[in-house]
Amino acid sequence: MFKHSGTGNYAYMSARVKAKQSKLLKEEDYNKMLMMSVPEISHFISEAGYSKEMNDLAVRHSGIELLEYATYMNMSKQFRSILESANGELKDMVAAYLTKWDFENLKVVLRGKNYGLTLENMREDLVIAGSLKEDDLEKLLSAPSIEEALAIFKSKTGLSVSDEAIRAYKEDKILTKIEDEITKGYYKNVLDSISGKDRATNIFRNYMKYVIDLKNVETIMKLKMENIGGEEAADFFIPGGYQLNQKIYAQAAAAPTMEAAFNELQSMKIYEELKALSQTPTISLLVLSMERVRLQMAIQVAHMYPLSVIPVVVYMIMKEDEVKKIRTVAHGVDSGLDRDSIKNLLVI
Amino acid sequence: MAARDVTPTRSVLLDLKRRIKLSQSGHKILKMKRDGLILEFFEIMEKARQMRVGVASDFQLAMKKITIAKVVDGELAVKSAAYALKSHPEVDLSSKSIMGLMVPRVEANNIHTTLLQKGYGVIETSAYIEDAAAAFEKLLITLIRAAEIETAMKKLLDEIEKTKRRVNALEFKIIPEFKESERFVKFRLEEMSREETTRLKHLKKKGASTE
Numbered sequence: 001m002f003k004h005s006g007t008g009n010y011a012y013m014s015a016r017v018k019a020k021q022s023k024l025l026k027e028e029d030y031n032k033m034l035m036m037s038v039p040e041i042s043h044f045i046s047e048a049g050y051s052k053e054m055n056d057l058a059v060r061h062s063g064i065e066l067l068e069y070a071t072y073m074n075m076s077k078q079f080r081s082i083l084e085s086a087n088g089e090l091k092d093m094v095a096a097y098l099t100k101w102d103f104e105n106l107k108v109v110l111r112g113k114n115y116g117l118t119l120e121n122m123r124e125d126l127v128i129a130g131s132l133k134e135d136d137l138e139k140l141l142s143a144p145s146i147e148e149a150l151a152i153f154k155s156k157t158g159l160s161v162s163d164e165a166i167r168a169y170k171e172d173k174i175l176t177k178i179e180d181e182i183t184k185g186y187y188k189n190v191l192d193s194i195s196g197k198d199r200a201t202n203i204f205r206n207y208m209k210y211v212i213d214l215k216n217v218e219t220i221m222k223l224k225m226e227n228i229g230g231e232e233a234a235d236f237f238i239p240g241g242y243q244l245n246q247k248i249y250a251q252a253a254a255a256p257t258m259e260a261a262f263n264e265l266q267s268m269k270i271y272e273e274l275k276a277l278s279q280t281p282t283i284s285l286l287v288l289s290m291e292r293v294r295l296q297m298a299i300q301v302a303h304m305y306p307l308s309v310i311p312v313v314v315y316m317i318m319k320e321d322e323v324k325k326i327r328t329v330a331h332g333v334d335s336g337l338d339r340d341s342i343k344n345l346l347v348i
Numbered sequence: 349m350a351a352r353d354v355t356p357t358r359s360v361l362l363d364l365k366r367r368i369k370l371s372q373s374g375h376k377i378l379k380m381k382r383d384g385l386i387l388e389f390f391e392i393m394e395k396a397r398q399m400r401v402g403v404a405s406d407f408q409l410a411m412k413k414i415t416i417a418k419v420v421d422g423e424l425a426v427k428s429a430a431y432a433l434k435s436h437p438e439v440d441l442s443s444k445s446i447m448g449l450m451v452p453r454v455e456a457n458n459i460h461t462t463l464l465q466k467g468y469g470v471i472e473t474s475a476y477i478e479d480a481a482a483a484f485e486k487l488l489i490t491l492i493r494a495a496e497i498e499t500a501m502k503k504l505l506d507e508i509e510k511t512k513r514r515v516n517a518l519e520f521k522i523i524p525e526f527k528e529s530e531r532f533v534k535f536r537l538e539e540m541s542r543e544e545t546t547r548l549k550h551l552k553k554k555g556a557s558t559e
Contacts, residue, residue, distance in 0.1 A: 064423070065423065068422055068423055068424065072424070103472075107428060107432075107468075107469070107472075108424075108428050111428055111429075111431040111432040111467075111468070112431055114431070114432065114434070114467075115431040115432075117431065125424050125427065125428065127424075172434070173434050173467075174434055174465065174467045175432055175467055175468065175469070176464060176466070176467060176468065176469055176470060178469075179468060179469025179471075179472060179473075180469045180470055180471050180472075182469075183469055183471045183472045184471070215471060218475060219470060219471050221475070222463060222470065222475055222478060223463065223470070225463075225478075226462050226463045226464075228462070228463065228464065232464070236470050236471055238471065283475040283478075283479065284416070284475060284476060284479060286475075287474070287475045287476070324420075324422075327419075327422050328419050328420060331415070331418050331419040331422070331423070332419045335415040335418070335419065337415065337416075337419065342419070345416065345419055345420055
């Protein structure tokens, strides 16, 4: 990816995202949605700014599917408009952050090709919210092989995978190594794109480092559940975290039980937030709590440094969260989960 | 076979006696087999009952987990993770004998895959999806075990029914008919023997009067 010159149009972008942020759903809106049926939720969100996408997609989809595709489409439009309006290093940071959606799309393409899905099926599941445009994604879709899709992805985003990962894929047709390498590449890319030259970008950088820590904790717990430790676990460590270094990661991964692994994290700031779970550290509770911590961190810094990258990134985080919450409520209601269970799964 | 259709000869009588003995011993063995099968059936029925409870609870758990995965991560993420899977569950079919009855033995292979064999990235794939995948693997194993037990139970039921019909046929039709035939042959032979004696007496009397 090419670096943009200049610091960026922070004032303009801050004003834009502030206007957008005021339109986001509030906590009371989710509480109202909890009392509704799926069609009522669809109607409610149509009036809350999703009407165009709901109308556009209503021809092809209905019910919960329509709601999911429409919310993703709306989020994509918002992110693309931010990316297109930003310039200078702000654009670089936003683009690097949004590469995660390019990675999500790459996963859809790789898994789809590996499984033998049709182009139409894969195209339907793409969320064009990243830096790759529709033409780029079309190229990815029409790549004749996974290797060529990866080469196209590398040329557009700079994220590449090692020959070893491609060799491993060729041997057993398993995408694990490729996906994990791209995940690590994504976090490295984001950290590299944040200069950290001032307090505001430093806050964003630290936020991303915390996200890496949380990802590493989640990975340890997932591996612990499967009794995977040692050398094998070390392959999944994402470098660049805030407090969780390779040594703590290795110690936690080598711990005999989930509880012991959790206790190895005592030196981390996040342990304070999660220590209530230390007696019964089930992975779902941990993930939910970590998600809460991550959002809390974003909310805490939201009003600091209004003329910086922070408002832009916080808006994107909040928008992603809004889409996730709408989906959570709608799916929960659709599948007949009781209100308390849905509320517990909502990170409010 | 009607009792009066048989030829009343000594050899037929001997043959009937042999057949009655054979039928009675067959009846005894089949009754024992039927009782044995019923005992086996009750044992398997208990296992099947527990298995059904297991299938129901595993199914509920798996559905709950997949629902939560869809609620938290969305349909697209769950669908995408499913497409990444490359391993296919396999079942080995063989058979075992229960009192001479062949019932299938089903063994599941390649059902539980570790996190590293699933096919999707370990770091980014949600723990909820992983949880749901594990629950469905467990459900599949339970279903395969349940299929084995239920098939054995159905085969046992069929065999019990068949054996019961044979026991009843022997007890209420074949053995009584043989006994009736035996009684008829015995009666006819006795009658023939009496006729023979009378004829001999007449001949003796006739011979004496001519002398």
